[in-house]
Structures are given as C-alpha cells and as structure tokens.
Amino acid sequence: MKERLSGQVVAAVVVALALVALAAQQFLSWRDERQRTADGSDATAAAAAEVVGLIGISSATSGDDIDALLDGATADFRSDLADQAKRLREELARNKVSATGKVVSTGIVKLEDGKATVIVAATGTVTNKKAVEPEPRNYRLRVDLVETRGRWLVSGLEFVA
Template sequence: MIALGSVVLLLAGAVLFYWLRLDSRADTARRLAVQQVTRQTLVNLTTVSQGTAKSDVDRLLNAATGEFRDQFGAQAALFQKVLEQAKVSSQGEVREVGVVSLDEDNAVTLAAVTATVHNVDAPGGELRQYRMRVHLHRDGDRWLISDLEFVA
C-alpha cells in the first residue's frame, strides 16, 4: 500500500513538473513575442521619411488596435503632412525592451529608443532619445499595440 502511494505521489509530481515546464515555455514565448512586436513597432514609428510617409503610416496602423489605432488613425493625414512639409527623414533604433506585465492577452513594455532625425530645422541630423511605455493586446495570434505613451 505504501509503495502504491509512493508511485501515485511520484506520478503526480511528474505531471505537475511537466505542466509547470509547459507553462513556463508558453510564458517565455509570449514574453519574446511582445518584446519583438514592441521592437518592430517602435522602429517603424521612429524610422520614417517624407518619401515613404503613406506606407509608414499604413505599417503603423497595421500593428495597432483599440484606442491607439483610433487616435493614430485620426491623426494619420496630419502625420503624413508634417513628414512631407518638414522634409523629415528619421532612422530609429530600439536600444532595450523590458516587459513590465504580461498575461495571456495583455502586456505592458517599456522601451529605450534613439532616433537620428533630419528635417528642415536639423538638416545635419539630430540624435533624439525616447522612453516609451507600450500596451499590447493579443488579437488571435497577433500582438497589437493598444496604447503608446512617451515617458520621462
């Protein structure tokens, strides 16, 4: 009887270990996915040009959902116009992304971003540094940006 109890306890422990390991792998995959989406979207946001303004805006809208999509969509024409009128050319780089919170459908990340911006006021280029908080929401198999804010 003791041997049977030991076997049952051992099997239960093995099942629990396996389940926790699978859950850990899923969490790691989600974490990597939200970091990658954050990285790519912020590169897209900070790498823009007067000559590609329309496709730059479309690319950002494709990665957006919810309030961020509504707000950015409402300002998209103005964003394009500013890029074109100010002759903007910007090359962005995401230096670091950290995950603040994460569950199955929502995440918050913080990112450090730099961009070299050329425009009519800075034809030689100007290095800018940004810190951004990004909220993401999972829609099916895609993580999309639901909110984005610049933080100090």
C-alpha cells in the same frame, strides 16, 4: 506473508501515483513558464517593431510607414493613428522629415492574461528642413499590448521620462 506482500504492493502503487502526480505538476509548470517566456518575447518584439516604425517615420515612405504602424496596432491607439494619418503625412512632407531609429533595450513591466506592458529605450536621428544635419534623439516609451488572434498588437503608446 500475503498481507505483507499486499502492503508492499499498495505502498508501491501509492509511491508510483505520487511520482506520476509530481511529474504531471512539473510538466504543467514547465509548459506554463515556456508559454510565458514565448509571450514575453513576442510582446517585446511587437513593441520594439512599433517603436522603430514610429520613430523612423519619414516623409518619403510615410504611406508605407503608417500602414505598418496600423498593422501592428489595435483599439484606441489604432483608431487615433488612423484618424491622424492624413495630417501626419502632410506634416512629414511639409517639413521634409527623414528619421531613423533602433531599439537599445526593452523590459517587460507586466505580462498577464493576454496583456503586456513593455518599456522601450531607443535612439535615432532626425533631419528636416530646419535641421539638415542628422540630430541625435533618445526615446523612452511605454507600450501597452494585447494578444489578438495569436498576435501581439499595440493598444497604447506613450513617451515617458
């Protein structure tokens, strides 16, 4: 009888350990998926903000607009933007550019190891000294991002067809 009772205790312990292991595995899976979802949401929001900032840049607010773009950028994209900032402000002022923009949709192409690629579709309007009536514009951009100290920053941006 003792042997039978010991066998049942061992079996119960084995089942309990298996259930604990399964629960731990499920918890880790859930936690990883939750983090991936949060990363995707944060990367998408950062990409959208940078695109709206870029397509909505205007001569009247170009200083603040460029500062905001630089704040959301890193790597070569940030360096290139900083190098071109003065010329960009001059061209915006010379052409009296006023622009607006909004994101229509986004989609994550890649998300892994602190890097993301997001496609952004946006619309906007542009007026300048040649086009006094707002001209509608449609944009499609590929935005590469890296996570840096808890923030998603744009490391590359290109217009795509």
